Amino acid sequence: MDVSIIGSGYVGTTVAACLADDGHDVVNVDIDEELVAAINDGRSPIHEPGLDELLAEHAGGRLRATTDYEAVRDTDVTFVAVGTPSRDDGSIDTSVVEAATRSLGEQLAAKAGDHLVVVKSTVVPGTTDELVIPTLEAELDEPVGESVHVAVNPEFLQMGSAVENFRTPQKIVFGTTGDRWALDRLHELYAGVVEHADPAVVETGLREGEMIKYANNAFLASKVSLINDIGNVCKEFDVDAYEVADAIGLDDRIGERFLRSGLGWGGSCFPKDVAAIIAAAEHAGYEPPMLNAAVEVNDLQPQRLLDLLAEHVDLATARVAVLGLSFKPGTDDVRGSRAVPVVEGLRERGATVVAYDPVATEKFRAKHPEIDVEFAGSAAAALEGADACAVVTDWDEFAALDSEFDAMASPVVVDGRHVIERREGIRYEGLTW
Ligand SMILES: NC(=O)c1ccc[n+]([C@@H]2O[C@H](COP(=O)([O-])OP(=O)(O)OC[C@H]3O[C@@H](n4cnc5c(N)ncnc54)[C@H](O)[C@@H]3O)[C@@H](O)[C@H]2O)c1
Numbered sequence: 469m470d471v472s473i474i475g476s477g478y479v480g481t482t483v484a485a486c487l488a489d490d491g492h493d494v495v496n497v498d499i500d501e502e503l504v505a506a507i508n509d510g511r512s513p514i515h516e517p518g519l520d521e522l523l524a525e526h527a528g529g530r531l532r533a534t535t536d537y538e539a540v541r542d543t544d545v546t547f548v549a550v551g552t553p554s555r556d557d558g559s560i561d562t563s564v565v566e567a568a569t570r571s572l573g574e575q576l577a578a579k580a581g582d583h584l585v586v587v588k589s590t591v592v593p594g595t596t597d598e599l600v601i602p603t604l605e606a607e608l609d610e611p612v613g614e615s616v617h618v619a620v621n622p623e624f625l626q627m628g629s630a631v632e633n634f635r636t637p638q639k640i641v642f643g644t645t646g647d648r649w650a651l652d653r654l655h656e657l658y659a660g661v662v663e664h665a666d667p668a669v670v671e672t673g674l675r676e677g678e679m680i681k682y683a684n685n686a687f688l689a690s691k692v693s694l695i696n697d698i699g700n701v702c703k704e705f706d707v708d709a710y711e712v713a714d715a716i717g718l719d720d721r722i723g724e725r726f727l728r729s730g731l732g733w734g735g736s737c738f739p740k741d742v743a744a745i746i747a748a749a750e751h752a753g754y755e756p757p758m759l760n761a762a763v764e765v766n767d768l769q770p771q772r773l774l775d776l777l778a779e780h781v782d783l784a785t786a787r788v789a790v791l792g793l794s795f796k797p798g799t800d801d802v803r804g805s806r807a808v809p810v811v812e813g814l815r816e817r818g819a820t821v822v823a824y825d826p827v828a829t830e831k832f833r834a835k836h837p838e839i840d841v842e843f844a845g846s847a848a849a850a851l852e853g854a855d856a857c858a859v860v861t862d863w864d865e866f867a868a869l870d871s872e873f874d875a876m877a878s879p880v881v882v883d884g885r886h887v888i889e890r891r892e893g894i895r896y897e898g899l900t901w
Pocket residue numbers: 474475476477478479480497498499500503549550551552564567568588589590591623624625626627736737
C-alpha cells in the first residue's frame with residue numbers, strides 16, 4: 469500500500485522502516501529538516517538496533533521523507549505519530565496532534581478517493597472523537613466516514629528493541645467505529661506482521677483502542693511500583709526482594725516480567741502516560757487511588773536511595789559517583805530518568821557528584837544544564853576517590869566492575885538496580901534486597 473506517516477520520531481521512523489521492509493511504499497512527513505535529510509540519506513535519526521540497516525536498505529526506494537504535507541495525497545493511509553507530551557499539570561498536550569491533523573485535512577480536502585487516517589500517537593480516550601475527527605471535518609467538505617475514514621492503532625514498542633517489537637508484537641489493536649473499509653485497510657497494512665508473528669488482532673472501538681494503550685502502560689508501571697512497595701517491605705525484614713519476585717513470578721497469574729524492584733520507572737512514556745490518564749480521569753470526576761499510589765511509590769524510591777547513602781556517608785561533604793544516567797540500559801534517552809531526582813537530591817544535600825554513563829552523558833548535559841555535575845569518561849574514573857557510589861541504570865558493564873571499587877576513598881555502594889555483586893572490600897546496600 470502507499471502509506472504516509474506524520475511525525476518521524478522513535479515511533480514514526482520505526483513504523484516507516486518496518487512497513488517499507490514489508491513491501492509497502494512509505495513516506496515520512498516531519499517538520500524537522502535535519503531528520504528528513506537523515507532518513508533520505510539512509511541514516512537513522514535515532515539510536516535503535518536494526519533501524520540503520522533498514523533505512524540503509526529502503527531509503528531512496530520504498531522509503532522517503534519530506535517536510536511537504538502534499539505527499540499524503542499520493543497515499544491511501546496516513547498514520548499520525550507525533551508527540552503527545554505532558555502539560556505542567558500532567559494532562560496531555562494534544563496541540564501537535566491538532567496541528568498535524570489540520571495540515572493533513574487541508575491535503576485530504578484536495579484528494580479524490582478513499583483515505584484512512586490512523587491515530588498512532590498515544591491519546592486519552594475521546595481525543596479521536598472530539599479532536600481529530602472534528603479537526604479533519606473542518607477542512608473537508610463532508611463528514612468523516614464517507615471518503616475519509618478514521619481509526620486508532622496504538623503502539624506498544626519498547627525503546628531499545630523497537631524494530632523487533634514492531635515486527636513481533638503479542639497483540640495489534642485496531643480501534644474503529646466498526647467501519648469495514650477501515651478495518652480491511654488495517655488488516656492489509658499489517659498482513660506482513662501477522663504472517664511473521666501471528667499476534668492477537670484486537671478489533672475494538674475508538675475510545676477502547678485509546679484506553680487499551682493507557683491501561684497497558686498504567687498496569688506495567690503499577691506492577692513495578694507494587695514490587696517496589698513490596699521490596700521496601702522486604703528491606704525492613706532483611707529479605708531479598710529478587711528472590712521473592714523470582715518465586716511469585718512463577719505463578720502465571722503474576723508473570724515473571726516487570727518485577728525488577730529498585731529505583732522505579734522513567735522514560736518518555738510511563739511518567740507522561742500515567743500522569744495523563746490520572747489527569748483525564750480527574751477531569752472526568754474520578755480520582756484513581758491505585759494510579760496515584762503508583763506515582764507516589766515511584767517518587768519515593770530515589771529518596772530512599774539517598775537515605776541509604778546518608779546512613780553510610782556525610783552527604784554534605786561526600787563525593788558521590790553516580791553510575792548511569794539513561795532511563796534504562798540500551799538507550800541514550802534521559803527523559804524521565806531516575807538519575808535526575810538522584811543527582812538533584814545529592815546536590816541539594818551538598819554532595820559533589822561525578823557521573824558516568826556509557827552513552828547518555830551528552831543528552832543529560834544538554835537537557836539538564838542547570839544541574840551541577842562532573843562527568844567522567846569511564847566508571848573507573850567516576851569511582852576513583854569517591855566516598856560512595858549510587859548505581860542508577862542497569863547497564864551490563866556495571867555488573868563487570870570489580871577492582872575499580874578499590875580506588876574509592878570509602879567503598880560504599882548503594883545499588884538501585886540489582887546489578888553489582890556483593891563482594892569483599894565494598895560496603896554494599898541494595899535498595900530492596
Ligand atoms: N517512544 C516510544 O517508545 C513510544 C512507544 C509507543 C507509543 N509512543 C507514542 O507515540 C507518539 C510519538 O512518540 P515518539 O517517541 O515517536 O515522539 P518523538 O518526539 O520522538 O517524535 C515526534 C516527531 O513529530 C515531529 N513533529 C512535530 N510536529 C509536527 C507536525 N506538525 N507535523 C509533522 N511532524 C511533526 C517531530 O519533529 C518529531 O520528529 C507519542 O504519542 C508517544 O506517546 C511512543
